[in-house]
Amino acid sequence: MSLTMPHEQLLDDCQRHWSASATKLYRMGKTSVEQEADGIYVTDHTGKRFIDCACSYGVFIVGHRNPSVREAVQTQLHQMAWVPEGRVHPLQEQLTERLSDLVPGEWGDVQYMVSGAEAIEQSMRYVLKVQKHRRGIVVMSDSYHGKTLAAMSILGQQQHHRSYGTAASEVTYVPYGDFAALQKAVGEGVCAVYVEPILGGAHLQVPPAGYMANIRALCDATDTLLIADEIQTGFGRCGKWFAVQYDDIVPDIMILSKGLTGGYTSFACAMYSQRLSTQYPLLEIEPDQRTKGGHPVGCASALAAIDFIDKHNLVEASRINGGLLRYGLQRLAQRFPQIVEDVPGVGLMTGLRLRGSVYEALMSMELGKRGVHAGHSMNEKAEHPVLRFYPPLNITPEALRHVLTMTEEALEAIARRPKLAVKAFSLVVRNMYHIPNKLLRSKAER
Amino acid sequence: MKTNNKQIISGQYETFTDGDGRQIVDLSGGFGFQVPSVIAAVSQQADRMGLSNRVLMSEPLITFCRRLAELLPAPLVSSYICSSGDEAFEGALKLCKGLKPKGNTIVFVQDGDYGSLSYGRCLGAPQEYLEIQRFLGFDLVAVSDARDLAKVNWNDCFAVCHTSTVTDADGRLRLIDQTLLDQLYDSAVKVSAPVIAVDVQSCLGSLGTLFGFQRYHNMPDIVVLGGALGGSAIPIGTYTCSEQMAYQVYGRSSPAKHGSTTAGNPMACVAAMAALDYVQAHDSAKQSFNNGQILAQALFAFGAVACGGWVSLPLASDVNPGRLCEELYQRGVYVSPPRGRELILRCPVTARAEYIQRAATIIKETFSHVLNHAA
Numbered sequence: 001m002s003l004t005m006p007h008e009q010l011l012d013d014c015q016r017h018w019s020a021s022a023t024k025l026y027r028m029g030k031t032s033v034e035q036e037a038d039g040i041y042v043t044d045h046t047g048k049r050f051i052d053c054a055c056s057y058g059v060f061i062v063g064h065r066n067p068s069v070r071e072a073v074q075t076q077l078h079q080m081a082w083v084p085e086g087r088v089h090p091l092q093e094q095l096t097e098r099l100s101d102l103v104p105g106e107w108g109d110v111q112y113m114v115s116g117a118e119a120i121e122q123s124m125r126y127v128l129k130v131q132k133h134r135r136g137i138v139v140m141s142d143s144y145h146g147k148t149l150a151a152m153s154i155l156g157q158q159q160h161h162r163s164y165g166t167a168a169s170e171v172t173y174v175p176y177g178d179f180a181a182l183q184k185a186v187g188e189g190v191c192a193v194y195v196e197p198i199l200g201g202a203h204l205q206v207p208p209a210g211y212m213a214n215i216r217a218l219c220d221a222t223d224t225l226l227i228a229d230e231i232q233t234g235f236g237r238c239g240k241w242f243a244v245q246y247d248d249i250v251p252d253i254m255i256l257s258k259g260l261t262g263g264y265t266s267f268a269c270a271m272y273s274q275r276l277s278t279q280y281p282l283l284e285i286e287p288d289q290r291t292k293g294g295h296p297v298g299c300a301s302a303l304a305a306i307d308f309i310d311k312h313n314l315v316e317a318s319r320i321n322g323g324l325l326r327y328g329l330q331r332l333a334q335r336f337p338q339i340v341e342d343v344p345g346v347g348l349m350t351g352l353r354l355r356g357s358v359y360e361a362l363m364s365m366e367l368g369k370r371g372v373h374a375g376h377s378m379n380e381k382a383e384h385p386v387l388r389f390y391p392p393l394n395i396t397p398e399a400l401r402h403v404l405t406m407t408e409e410a411l412e413a414i415a416r417r418p419k420l421a422v423k424a425f426s427l428v429v430r431n432m433y434h435i436p437n438k439l440l441r442s443k444a445e446r
Numbered sequence: 447m448k449t450n451n452k453q454i455i456s457g458q459y460e461t462f463t464d465g466d467g468r469q470i471v472d473l474s475g476g477f478g479f480q481v482p483s484v485i486a487a488v489s490q491q492a493d494r495m496g497l498s499n500r501v502l503m504s505e506p507l508i509t510f511c512r513r514l515a516e517l518l519p520a521p522l523v524s525s526y527i528c529s530s531g532d533e534a535f536e537g538a539l540k541l542c543k544g545l546k547p548k549g550n551t552i553v554f555v556q557d558g559d560y561g562s563l564s565y566g567r568c569l570g571a572p573q574e575y576l577e578i579q580r581f582l583g584f585d586l587v588a589v590s591d592a593r594d595l596a597k598v599n600w601n602d603c604f605a606v607c608h609t610s611t612v613t614d615a616d617g618r619l620r621l622i623d624q625t626l627l628d629q630l631y632d633s634a635v636k637v638s639a640p641v642i643a644v645d646v647q648s649c650l651g652s653l654g655t656l657f658g659f660q661r662y663h664n665m666p667d668i669v670v671l672g673g674a675l676g677g678s679a680i681p682i683g684t685y686t687c688s689e690q691m692a693y694q695v696y697g698r699s700s701p702a703k704h705g706s707t708t709a710g711n712p713m714a715c716v717a718a719m720a721a722l723d724y725v726q727a728h729d730s731a732k733q734s735f736n737n738g739q740i741l742a743q744a745l746f747a748f749g750a751v752a753c754g755g756w757v758s759l760p761l762a763s764d765v766n767p768g769r770l771c772e773e774l775y776q777r778g779v780y781v782s783p784p785r786g787r788e789l790i791l792r793c794p795v796t797a798r799a800e801y802i803q804r805a806a807t808i809i810k811e812t813f814s815h816v817l818n819h820a821a
Contacts, residue, residue, distance in 0.1 A: 003505060010508055017511035017523055020693050022701040026503055034502040037495040044502055056499045056707050065495055073496070074489050081485065082678035083454045083462075084474040085782060090453050090465070114529040114681045115708065121564045128577040137581075147706070148533060149540040150564035153582055163703065164540060165547035170581055258707065264496035265680060266529040266708040288571070290562040292530040292672075292681035301496075373501045378702035433698050 003033055003045050008442070021433050027440035028432060029365060037064030040395050042373065051403055053389040054373040057200070058232050058349065061259040062308045063392035069262040072304035076297050085290055091299035098306055099271060103242060105250035108277020112269045112294030116231040116257035117146025119268040119293075120194075122286070123253050124150065126272070127192040127225050130280040134224075136190035137168075140176040142203035143196055145229055145255075154194055157201065159381075177207045179214045189222035197243035200232035202377030204344045204351055204386040212247035219252075225276075227253040231268070232349070235259025235306070236315035236393050239322050239347025246346075252276055262305030267298040314393040322347040324397055325389060328404035336411045339363075341384060348395075351375070351388035352407075358426035359414065360385045366410035372403055380429055456480075460797035460805075462780075470775065471805040474782045475647060475756070475792030477674035477721060484677035487720035488713055497711040506715040513719055514671075514686055517656065522669055524692035525684050527710030531646030531672015532561035534683030535607075537704075538642045538668045539565055541687065542605035544695035545640065549604025553639070555622055555630070556588040558609030559647055561672075569607065592629050606634040606641045610648040610658025611753060617786020619751075619758040621661055631664045640691070646672035646683065650721065651731035651795045653754030654738065661754075667691065674795050677721030682714040730795045737793040737802045744806035748813050755793040759809075763787070765816055774812055779805045 003010065010033065015023035025031070032044035040063055041049045052060060062069060076091070083089050092112065100107040113119040127137070139145070143156030152160060153168040156176075161167040172190075174181040176199045186193065197212050199205040212228075219226040228251035233243035237259060244251060250273070257268035272282060283289065309315065326343055329352060333340040341353040354360050357380050364376050364387065375388030389403070414422075428435075453465035457479030462470050472479070491506070498504050507527060515523040526541075528534040543549070552569065560566035564582065568575045572586055579586070587598045608627065613619050634641045643666035648658025652674065655661055659669060668691075672683035696704055724730070734755030742752035749760045761767060767784045774781055781789055791809070793802055 004509070010503060010505065013512045014503065014508045016689055017515045017525060018508055018527075019701050019704070020689075020697040021699060021703075025701065031501075031503055033505050034495070034498060035505075037499070042495075042499055042502065045505075050501070052499050052501075054499045054501050056497060059497055059707060060499065064499075065492075070492055070496075074492055077485055077489050077492070077679065078480075080454065080456050080462075080480065081488075081680075082457070082476070082479055084472050084476060084780060086474070087454050087464075087780075090455075093453075115533060115706065117706075118530070118533060118563060124581070125564060125567070125575065125578045128581055132577055147540075147704070148563060149536045149543065150578070150582055152540075160703065163547060163699075164543040165549070166543070168581060168583055261497060261708060264492065265713065266497075266711065288562065288567070288574075292532070292676075295681065297680065368501075373499060376501075378700045380700060433700060 007033065015437050020437060023437055024433055024435060024440055027437065027442070039063045040392050040399055048371065050371050050373045051391070051399060052373050053391040053403060054375040055390045055392060057375050057388065058237050058390040059258045059261055060263045060392045061235050061237060061314070062262060062305050063394050064263055066263060066305070066308060068308045069264060069301055069304040072300040073264050073297055076300035081297050082295055088294065089296040089299065091296050091303065092294045095299045095303055098303060099269070102306065103254055103271060104245060106274035107271050108274040109272040109282035110269055111282060111289070111291065113291055114266045114268065114293050115146070116255060116268045117148040117151040119255045119257065119270040120145045120151045120229065121148060123227055123255060123270045124154070126282070126285055127227070129285050131191040131225065134189060134191045136170050136172060138172045138174060138182065138185045138190055138193045140195055140199065141173045142176060142201065143199060144201040145194060176205055177211060179211060182215065183218060186218055186222055186224055189224045192225040192227055193219060194227045194229060196229045196233065197246065198233050198238055198346060198349065202379055202382055202385045204388065206344060206346050210247060212244060212249050216249040225252045227251060227255065229255045231255055231257040236309055236318045237347055237349045237390065239315070239319035241315055259305065260302045262301035264301040265298045267302060268293065309393070312394060318347040318393045321395060321397060321400055322350065325400050326350050329389070329407070332408055332411055336415060339411060339414060344386060348391055348393055351386040353384055353386045355384070356426065357382050357385055358422060358429045360387050361429045362414045362425070363387050363410055366413050367406060370406040370409060372406045380432060460794045460801050468778065470778055470780045471801050472780045472794060473791040473805060474780055475652065476794050477650065477676070477678040478794035478796030479678055481677060481724055481796050483724055484679050484717060484720040488679045488717045491713050491716040496713050497708050504710070504712060506712040507710045510715040510719050513722060514684060517722070518669060518686055519665065521688040522686045524689045525686040526704060527715065528683040528706065529709045530681045531670060531675070531683035532563045532566055534670045534672055534685045535561050535644055535646065536563045536565050538670050538685040539605055541668065541685070541691070541695055542640050542642070545691070546604040549602055550583070551585040551587060551599055551602040551604065553587045553589060553598050553603050553606045555608035555612060556590040557612040557614055558644065560607065560609065560644055561646060589630060592626055595629060595633050598633070600633065600637040600639070603637060603639045606630060606639050607644060609644045610653060610661060613785055613790070615786065617784050617788035619753055619756060619788065619790050621753060624662060627662055627664055640667035642666060642668045642670060644670045646670055650674040650725045651734045652756060652792070654731055654735035656725070656731050675718050675721060676714065677717045677724070680714040680717040682718050725795060734793055734795050737797050737799060740799060740802050741791055741793070741806050744810055755795065757791040759789040759791060761787050761789060770816060773816070774809065777808045777812055779808050
């Protein structure tokens with residue numbers, strides 16, 4: 001394991017050429033450099049291995065560098081990695097067929113993109129066109145549908161709107177899980193309702209039973225389109241292939257990404273129901289279908305990942321191992337109530353809801369020391385952030401037990417800290433991005 | 447379910463083989479297919495890791511950003527890496543909104559290609575995207591000559607955008623009038639509105655310079671790259687600004703404010719660095735220029751005009767563009783369907799001269815045949 005340049009030089013380059021704020025985080029956390037990844041492990045430049053329960057918020061459904069996916073990716077890379085605009089590779093058609101069979105419901109047009117946010121944007125343009133006689137989109141507070149400038153207009157994490165002036169007057173926010181509020185917002189009907197069937201992000205929340213079924217019925221009754229954002233939940237993460245299956249409903253449009261990447265390329269798609277595709281074919285609604293999505297390597301990766309999930313029963317594994325992980329975390333939550341509020345989630349989509357961002361920062365540090373990565377909310381102002389545990393679905397029960405042991409040790413270490421020290425550190429965490437980089441430089445860097 | 451029989455099976459540089467086994471010279475632009483050094487670099491990275499879990503530092507990401515700083519003129523040193531050039535353009539607009547959140551107006555040079563995301567589409571074809579523009583609630587002012595600048599409410603302007611080429615109402619490809627660009631930059635600087643040069647389609651030598659904006663003497667505040675940058679292996683896009691501008695919006699807040707799960711992943715960064723290595727080692731800008739000259743000279747009699755490696759070719763009024771493209775395809779040349787009455791031939795930046803010569807001959811024969819047939 002080695003770096004091509006000194007670590008300090010890399011930090012300086014990071015500050016100047018990529019992200020000054022990320023550099024602050026790296027300097028404070030003494031963050032190392034990723035070198036390679038394999039299965040559930042990420043290895044840094046010092047040779048230290050971490051069990052990856054962060055997984056970039058759920059991307060690595062089949063683990064890192066999954067052999068089947070890697071082989072498909074490399075084979076396709078060497079055969080044909082790209083097609084010019086207006087042409088398709090046979091793998092794209094195969095993937096469309098596979099997805100249409102896999103996702104519950106009858107599906108028509110499928111549009112590929114390179115990120116979930118792009119797919120969300122595409123669906124927004126579509127619903128606003130086909131429902132042009134209507135006004136308004138209803139979204140859930142604290143929901144996350146991507147952070148491209150247009151996608152931000154329906155971002156439920158409303159604190160970001162002030163920074164960019166992206167609050168759209170036609171968007172109504174309702175509390176997640178509150179069907180009565182949703183009913184009121186939809187009224188006689190709006191263009192569309194966007195919903196994560198399980199609220200992801202730092203506000204992880206499983207809705208009450210029947211919530212999605214009620215939304216489906218409401219949308220049907222008011223001719224409102226229902227868009228299910230399954231970017232985080234799809235492909236087994238939630239303990240079923242797709243979270244809409246918990247209520248056995250079919251949305252009008254389904255957005256998929258993370259699990260679709262196979263851990264290799266940025267990839268996403270928007271799937272349109274057969275009914276919509278017949279009534280409003282995508283090609284007519286948006287004749288200019290330019291996109292960098294659907295490239296052969298991405299399709300090869302997605303197909304191999306789906307096959308792997310299917311062949312190795314990873315959806316079932318997610319359900320069973322998710323139970324094991326959540327039970328263990330709940331036990332810890334009961335033991336450390338001063339740090340942990342609760343353990344939300346389902347399947348291998350879970351985490352610790354912590355009593356403030358200071359505990360999230362401390363947990364990340366303590367877990368890191370013990371060779372475990374968890375998904376940090378990256379929100380230093382959050383009052384109840386969920387430190388997410390989204391491991392690969394092929395993680396073994398032994399590895400999960402090790403994660404739980406390390407989590408217990410981390411909680412014990414934090415519990416031992418004097419209250420005053422935690423309070424002082426809280427001030428640092430809440431203001432960490434205001435600290436100048438030059439003050440954070442280590443002696444070696446100066 | 448929709449199917450498409452326009453399938454592509456294999457390729458090399460400017461040539462691909464379709465589902466019927468035909469060898470086709472691609473004149474739709476981009477980097478070119480299956481360039482060995484790019485494919486090898488990406489494949490090697492796939493052996494180590496694909497996407498990142500984004501907890502640790504990423505050396506390919508940081509090295510790539512430094513590489514961009516070395517290539518772009520000062521003070522453009524801070525880059526944000528996105529999943530595509532289209533996404534990068536919206537990222538650049540987001541940066542501008544971060545600088546001026548209450549600003550609501552985008553000023554842009556008309557008839558450019560601003561990409562396929564929502565804002566890009568609104569700029570590229572405003573009348574076709576009225577619903578999303580209304581929903582997003584921003585105003586647009588299209589500029590095609592200096593008089594248009596007077597229409598702008600500059601106090602409300604948060605971004606000024608231009609591409610490197612424009613395609614006018616007749617479909618003719620051309621550079622932007624330098625005087626117009628000078629006036630646009632002057633107006634923008636007076637109100638501190640950042641100027642974004644969208645170089646997604648035209649970077650890496652397409653126009654005879656490494657970056658398309660280098661065809662002009664103006665210095666943009668933000669440069670957006672993409673398209674060929676991914677080496678036709680992995681899509682990638684970037685936007686680059688000064689360190690000061692980046693810090694103003696992103697320097698004192700969580701890195702998540704910029705936010706993207708998979709953008710800037712190691713595979714994409716390695717692909718981009720390998721693509722940059724190739725174009726620098728092979729002087730692809732010069733090669734593109736020469737390729738443009740080959741096409742323009744061979745098709746001079748038909749009114750062809752070159753702009754670097756891109757050539758604008760007018761169509762006679764009685765020629766059906768769709769049928770012409772199909773005819774060209776049957777004879778072995780792929781060209782994107784024209785938007786107006788001009789065919790735009792775009793040599794991929796790695797295109798080999800002998801294949802461009804072959805394509806020129808095919809196009810010339812096809813045009814002669816079409817003209818004779820019409821006569």
